[in-house]
Every structure is written in C-alpha cells, then in structure tokens.
Amino acid sequence: MREPTADAGGSDYAYCETLLRRDDPDRWLASLFAPEQKRRHIHALYAFSLEIARAREIVSEPLLGEIRFQWWRDALETPTRMDVGANPVAAALFDTIERFSLPKQALLELIDARLFDLYDDPMETVEQLEAYARATSSSLFRLVPLILDPDEPADGLGAAEHGGIAYALTGVLRALPWHSARGQAYVPLDILQKHGADRTDLAAGQSSPGALAALADLRGLARRHLDIFAERIPGLPDASRAGFLVLSLCEPYLSQMEKRGYDPFKTVVALPQWRRQWILWRASKRWG
Template sequence: MTDFHQYCQDKAAASGSSFYYSFLFLPPERRRAITALYAFCREVDDVVDECNDPQVAQAKLDWWREEVHRVFDGAPHHPVGLALKDIASHFNLPREQLLEIIDGMQMDLVQTRYLDWKALHLYCYRVASVVGLLSAEIFGYTERQTLKYAHDLGLAFQLTNIIRDVGEDARRGRIYLPVDELQRFNVPAHEILEARYSENFRSLMAFQAQRARGLYEQAFAQLPAADRKAQRPGLIMAAIYRSLLDEIEADGFQVLDRRTSLTPLRKIWIAGRTWLRG
C-alpha cells in the first residue's frame, strides 16, 4: 500500500465511524477508493469542526477546493489528494461532486439555523447525499435507479447524525432541527442550547426519527435487486445507523448531554451479519 493510501486508511480507522465498518469486506481496490473518499470527507469536515476562526476555516476550505482541482488537472499536494487522483478516473468520481461536499461544509461557516426541512434538505444533500452518490460509483451499479437509492440513503444517514449530535452541535452554537418544527413542537432554541429536556423536545425528536426511518424505507424501496449485492456496504451502514437510531429512541432521546454510540464489536457483528445476508 502506498504512503498516501495508508494515510487514508489510518484516518478512517482512527475515526471509529460506522462508515469505516461498512467497507471492511470490500475487495482491496474498492476499499482503497472508498477509504480515500471517506478520508476526504473527514479532512474537510474537521476544518469546520476544529477551527475556531471562521476566516481561517474559510481559507482552509478554499485550499481544499484548489486541491480538488489539482486532483483532476495537476499534481495534488495532500496525501488524500494523491489518493483521490489515484482512484478518481477509474471510478468516475466527478470533481463537481467533490466540490459540492465542500460547499456543504462551508454552509456551517455561515449558517447555524435552518428555517424548514427544505432548507435543511439542501445541506443534507451536499454533505451526505453527494457522498452516497460517489459511494455508489465506487461500489458499482448497473441500473440508474440505484442512484436514487444512494441519494435518499445519504439523507437518512445525515438526519440520523443530526438526531445523535443535537447536544454536541448546540455546544458549537448550531441547531440543525428546522426552526418551523421547533415552533410546531413548542421547543424554544434556548432550551436546546441549555441542554434542557422536556416532553415537547422528546416529541420533536420522535418526529425526526420517524422522518429518518421513512427515508431509509424510501431508499431501500428504490434499490434494484440487480445492484443489491454490489451496494452491500451501504446496506451495512444503514443497518448500523438504524440500530443506533433504535438505541437513541429506547434511551428517550437523551441526546442533549450525551452521545449515544454502538461498540466496535457490535458494529462488526452487524456488518458481518448484513454482508452474509447479501
């Protein structure tokens, strides 16, 4: 394995993400490709989450935009850029979609609230559905309908992330739950920022969980049988994320002052079981 692919492997393994467990069973070439894509997503996401100065974060995202162009037009500098250059043409990864992921991350620099689901949907599309579409290219497909599955599955994943991370995001000053839904369930934003639970808050979160489950079902309904085997990594991640959603709900949506997660052993067990089911 080259140094730059090893860098991506280490980046993915260190994160402990459910995404990492979903591609453990892939053949080496596809595993290297999806690991490079995941490492790219982690790099640009870390810019926003770890940089306290918005101007510095903006400069770093601008640098990553240039790095994406270097992936396709020149000589990239970063190990992740080198890894992407190595796999981009073989797996037909469009530069526009990589840039769109950065557009989504940039939204976090300028926006901390979303008025309604339509507005939040755009954010989720950029940071998650686009990743799903790129992943579908790497996993392989024969029918265009599979891209609709990948799009909707990305939305479901991101909404699950939002549900899990309500408290963590609030501590960064961000509330992704749509403003009109906060108002509908009578949950003032300051209660989320202050980590104050209420029955109204739990009702709001149950509504979000129901929406996420609907998106999972919508995605699965659009996956052609002919592509199910190739798309097993996405199905593994879906199984892990749906188990996580079940845990959060069973715990009464205690997401304001803690972060629910599954153990690595349980993730591996779910991944192996889902892979064998095909």
C-alpha cells in the same frame, strides 16, 4: 476506468485508512465488506469527506475554514496548479478520481454545503436540512458505487438519495450534545416551532417537551427515508451493495434514542464494535 498500478500512493492511502479508522469507525468497519482491491479508494473518498466535515474543529475562526475549503475547490478545479501531492488525503483522492472517473461536481457541492458547519446560523426548514444531507451524505452513497461497480450505475431508483438523508439525520441526532454545546442547531426551526420549542431550548440543553417532540419528529423522518431506501435495495446492482451497508447501523442508533433514560443532550449514542460488526455482517447477508 484506468487500471491501477501496483501500490501507487500506498502511504497516502494508508494515511486515509488510519484517519478513517480513528475518526469515522462506522464507515471504516463497513468498508471491510467491500472487495479488498477497492477498499483504499473508498477510504480516500471518505477521508476527504471527513477532512471537510471536521474543519470547524481544526480552525479557530470561520474565515480560516473558508480558506481551507477554497484550497480544496482550487485543487478540484485546477489540480495541476496545486501541490496536491503534499496532502496525503488529496493525493489519494485525486488518484481515485482519475482511476474511476468520479464526477468532481459532487465533491464541490459537498464543500459548498459544509460552509453551513462553520457558522452558527439556524437550519430554517426540513427542506433545507434534507438539501444539506443530499449534498454531504447522499453524494458519498452515489460515488462509492462508481468505485465498486464502475460499469453499472447504482442509483437509478434513488437509493443513494434516501439512504444518505437517513444517515445524515441519524448523525445529526447523535451529535446533538456536541452541536448544542457549541451553539450549532441542525434541528430545523420549523420542526421546533411546530412543537412550541426554539433554538434556546437546544442551546441550553433543556429536554423540554417541545424539544423532545421535535427530536421524535426528526427520528420519524429518518426512518421514512430508511424505509424508502429499503424498498429500493433490490434495484441495486449486487456489486455496489457493500457501499450501502453502513446504513444498517441507523435503526439501532435511532432505537437507542428511544430507550428509557435517554437524554438527548447528555447520552452518547454508541454501539460496541462487536455489535456493529454483527449488524453489518447480517446486512451483508440480507442485501447480498
């Protein structure tokens, strides 16, 4: 790891934190439990992920999204040929990559997986959804510990993989109202078909018995991955555990989806900030 110089790229990192605090407040809140000198580098990594994840909201057609993704690929593969300094997220990310020797391949795979977001293709199987989650979510849980504890690998027991899948599945379930409204379907077809439902139920926002049963299956899958993660927390180095704290919010979100009156196509699954802070604080004491 290269030793950081004082306040290098401060405005770029400040931009990343502002972006994260506004658009991904759960990860921002969780980052407050990381050592102060490491936080801005975590913000840079999360801001990059956010930039890729929100491409569909920014562009008017998929091809423009692919062009944005290609810019990031080129920047990661040949940064000296690209003007990364003009993009504050890229500037902070590349400074972080250099300081902590982060593997770029994981970031390239994240970009490739996010191509799915640009189109309305179905998620065919559970295996496809889990592979998407590994590339987009688990990869972040693998990289953050390299910032928090560069000298000791954190994922020897697969905690990042299972935690990342649980986090992604919870996010997919929370985002169902927005995804269905714009014709996207992250709920795998094989789960829907198992219960006699299909994509039209989701596109129409119909809480049919089959659709509800499929969503219950997906919550169960998220919890199974959470359980495996919980079994592997003791194998995590102490210094890296702050990078996993955001996972403590998954179970409360999943529980909200099982309350009376929950409509998967209309109910906004959210928690007040004070409660999220309390959950994260409790997790920091349990896991620390």
